[in-house]
Amino acid sequence: MKRAVLAIVAISTSLVAPGPLPSQAATTPATPPADGTFRTGPSLAPACSGVTIKTTDNAAQVVDDWPSGTTFCFASGLHRITETIHPKADQVLASDDGAVLTGSVRLTKWALSNGAWVTTGALPPAYPQTGQCEDNKANICYLGEQVFYDGKHLTRVASRDKVARGTFYADYAANAIYLADIPVGHAVEMSSTPTAIEPGGNNVTVRGLTVEHFATPPQGGAVVLGLGWHVYANEIRWNHAIGAMLQNADSAVLEKNWIHDNGQLGVGQYSTLKGTISANDISDNNTDGFWIADWESGGVKTTWSNGGSVTGNLIQDNRGIGLWSDAYDDSRTFSNNQIIDNAADGIRYEIGRNGVIADNSISGNGFGTGRGSGTSLWDGGGININTSSNVQVRDNVVANNVNGISIQSRTRGSGPWGTNVLRDIVVSGNQVTMRGGTTATGMVQNSGAAIPAGEVSLNDNVYILDSLAAERFQKTGQWYTAQQWRATGQDTASAFTIGKAILDATGVLTILPAES
Secondary structure (H helix, E strand, C coil): CCCCCEECCCCCCCEEECCCCCCCCCCCCCCHHHHEEEEECCHHCCCCCCCECCCCCHHHHHHHHHCCCCCEECEEEECCCCCCEEECCEEECCCCCCEEEEEEEECCEEEEEECCCCCCCCCCCCCCCCCCCCCCCCCCCCCCEEEEEEEEEEEEEEHHHHHCEEEEECCCCCEEECCCCCCCCEEEEEECCCEEEECCCCCCEECCEEEEEECCHHHHHEEEEEEEEEEECCCCEECCCEEEEECCCCCCEEEECCEECCCCCCEEECCEEEEEEECEEEEECCCEEECCCCCCCCEHEEEEEECCECCEEEEECCCCEEEEEECCCEEEEECCCCCCCCCCCEEECCCCCCEEEECCCCCCCCCCCCCCCCCCCHHCCCCCCCCCCEEECCCCEEEEECCEEEEECCCCCEEEEECCCCCCEEEEEEEEEEEECCCEEEEECCCEEEEEEEEEECCCCCEEEECCCCCCCCCCCCCECCHHHHHHHCCCCCCEECEEEEECCCCEEEEECCCC
C-alpha cells in the first residue's frame, strides 16, 4: 500500500489513464512529520547505570582502563575531550543527565591589534587542502578549526581585512586568530580535537550524548561507527565535517539522533554491509561552505556499501543533496524519508545498482543557486537516477522540486562491475507535481552513453501539472506535453491532471482545483 494519501478535490480538467487514481484509504504515514512533533536526541535515552565519568576526568583514559562490556555514564556538564575515545567491544558510552562532549579549547589571551582582537598559539601547523569548496577561489572550507563566540558559530573569512562582527580569520603561518567581536567577558572557543569517538572494538553502544565542536577533517566523522555499533538518541552538532560516519561498520545502526549544523555533511557511510540509518533528524548541515552541487555536502551520503537501508529520516534544509548514494552502492533501500528544502537533489542515486527508492516524501529540493547549480534535468531534481542499473523508483510523493524525476545517462568510465551504464530503471506509482518554470520529468544522455530502447520505463504514475499543454516531459533533448509524452511509449497508463498540489507536514498530498 502506498505510504501517502492523495486526495483529489474538484479537478476541473484532466487527462486520466485507464484505471482508478490512488484511493483516499486511511493510511498512517510512515515518514516522520516535519511539523516539530518528530522526536530525536538525548531525551529519548534510557537511564544509565555504570561507571561514572566526571567532567574533570580524562574520558579516553577512563574508558581504556576498564574491560570490554563496561557501561560508562557521563555526568551532567561539559566534558572536554582532548583524546579520541576508543571503546572496547560491547562497551556502552551513555548519559541520562545531559552530558556534552566537546572537542574545543578555550581561547582566553586576547590583545587589541590594529582594530581587531588577536590571540596566538592555538592553531596547528598549516596543512594541505582536501575536499572542494563552494567558494573555489578562497578555498577555505576544508580548514577544521571552527571558532564559537558564546556558543555561536563564527564564519571563517579568507583574510584579515575581511574580519567583521560574526566572523574570524585564522592565519596559520603566524599562528594567530583574529576577531572583530570583543572577546573580553565572552566565551570564545576553537574546535581542536579531530574525533570524539571511533572504534576500538565491536558492538559498542553510544546513547544520550551531545557531541559538538570537533575539528573533523573533510570526509571524517565526529562519531565514527564500527562493526555492530548502535548509536542512538544523541545530538551531534557543530562539528567541522561529518556528524556521524559509518565506516567498515557492518550491521551498525544509527537511529533517533538529531544531527544538525555540521560543517560538511550530517551522515556518511563507506564500505559497510547492511548498515541502517533510521529515524534521525538530519538538518541544516554544510555550515562551512563545501561545494553544494557536487561534493558530498548536505544530509546523507553513502558509498561502496552493500545492503541495508536509509529509512524513516527527516532530512531537511541541508546545503547540498538530501540523500546521496554514490559509487558502487549495491542493493540498498531508501524508503519512508521526508526530504525537504535541500539545496541540491532530494535523492541522488549515482553509479549504483539494485536499488529501491520507495515511499519517500520529497519536496522543495534543488533550488540552490551556487556554483554548478541549475534547472535542467542534467542538474537533477526531486529524484535523480544517474548512470545506475536495476533501480526501482516507486510510490514516492515528489512535489514542487526544481525538477520531478531526472534520469541521466552519463559517460562515467568503468569500475568493479565493468562499464558504468544506465540500465533497467523502473519508475512507477509515484505522485509527481510539476507546475512552474522549466520543471520536467524525463531522461537525458551524453552522446557516448545512449540509452538503449526499453531500459527506462515510467508508468502508473500520477502527474499534477499547471497545464496539459505545458511541456513538462523530456527525452534526450526533446520536450513533450503530456499527450505527446504518452505517444513516446512512456506513462501510457499514468494519470495527468491539472491542479494545485498541497503537501502537508506528514507527506499527504492534496490536489485542489487549478487557480483561474
